[in-house]
Amino acid sequence: MEDEALAWLKLALICAAVAAAALRIAAVLWWRPRRIEDHFSRQGIRGPPYRFFIGNVKELVGMMMKASSQPMAPPFSHNILPRVLSFYHHWKKIYGSTFLVWFGPTVRLTVSDPELIREIFTSKQSEFYEKSESHPLVKQLEGDGLLSLRGEKWAHHRKIIVPTFYMENLKLLVPVVASSVTSMLEKWEVLMSKSGEVEIEVSEWLQNLTEDIITRTAFGISYEDGKAIFRLQARQMVLAADVFQKVFIPGYRFLPTKRNIVSWKLDREIKKSLVKLIDRRKEESGGSSDDGGGDGGGDGGNDAAALEGRSRSRPNDLLGLMIQASKLSDAVSVNDIVEECKGFFFAGKHSTSNMLTWTTVLLAMHPQWQVRARDEVLRVCGSRDVPTKDELVKLKTLTMVVNESLRLYPPVVAMIRRARADAELNGYQIPRGTEILIPILALHHDQAIWGSDANEFNPGRFADGVARAAKHPGAFIPFGLGPRNCIGQNLALLQAKLALAIIIQRFSFVLAPSYRHAPTVLMLLYPQHGAPIIFKRLADPPAPRDQRL
């Protein structure tokens, strides 16, 4: 009898637990989304209706797949928003520029008004919005460093790493970057036909170039070891990109599939090699706080100032700076350094090569700007000399071209933030946990901000600088904005200008007949069918040095 009562009790408890779990699931997947929809609807913000569990993902993926399966129309148009962010383009027409979209049961408020964006990133309100958790695959690649850290740990790391990217430090890297570029061009020369022409798939070559440069910046004197490590990471990226294109299955990354086993092995190898390298660099720098990256001495108190002093005298590499900082502060461990190195490779390589690829494509499409940019380079730097750091600053036309390329084809097409507490955004009440989607690409193509030629390539709009190029000074944000803006933007721009200057100095180029204009997004904005371009060696232009500026 007692046994039977116990059995009933157990059953009742199980039923209660199942009912509680079901209620919880229903709350998360049904009532909460409805409540949020109502909350925003009362404030005049609407969006496509939430569907149980999947939200708007099915329609969104369908629109994106359809768009990327169709050619651009007209074929070389820069009006790429409908193709690249088709869901935004479609729903904006129905619901206005501030609308809700459901990524599963997670709500995202899409915001493309520059005033609201400024509020989210730079005003006092900005402390309410934090970086949201990345997709697990992205997280594995970006590491647990600056890109994903939050709070005090992020602030500490940022303070330590910032001096690496000071312009006076980066300028010392000009010869390093230039030698990577010229060695790439020498390889192109070898491939050239007798008539001095060659077809190059630039996106691949430029990826190798930026990998080389980021390796030198991150590892400096340990270049060869760094290269081997970044090769492993590049393999891991290929695996991740493959999975990224498939339907996301929660928990998939924990399953011992063939792909996951290879990826885990790579991850272990990357960590092991980095730890070994860091230990060796630590040993080489002995008991002193100098890692050999600089020649000043630190007092152990103001670490950022000490690092800054060093950066003026010699180019420090990221690894050297982090090792130095780890000696000055317990807050940076070997594991932290490992994670930062991973993040730099992830953030620096493809974004910069994409920017270079799009700018090369645009110059091939718009020969009049290619000629203008070349005339300037030849006038300022001559026909064969590698531009110096001072000459680079004088290349105004090239700067305008790069900015226009970053406007029309921003490698990072969107950013996401998450409200960590209930917040007010210019009168809108934003509940805790709401994610905010900032479609950089849409902001950059908005006719209300950039004028009726927003979808045309017109570098001239940047003639008076970035702040005056649009109706709103904060409308150009390829590198993000506020305290978490891109730490590597100076390096990226320096690389791009130097590489482009050396290329246009030596070659003229046009799109290959096989080029199909098809911008698409997979983590970053890239040319779906590659970027084949025909380069033709220029006859040595007669520009003697003394006739230049």
Ligand code: HEM
């Ligand atoms: C054209 C090239 C690049 C573009 C378009 C770009 C774009 C961006 C954007 C939009 C952000 C802000 C993301 C957000 O707020 O959610 C960002 C952050 C970041 N970028 Fe870049 N980036 C580029 C190159 C680089 C390079 C070369 C490096 C490093 C070598 C780098 C390292 C980082 C890091 C570490 C962050 C996170 C900063 C923080 O949160 O404190 N980026 N980048």
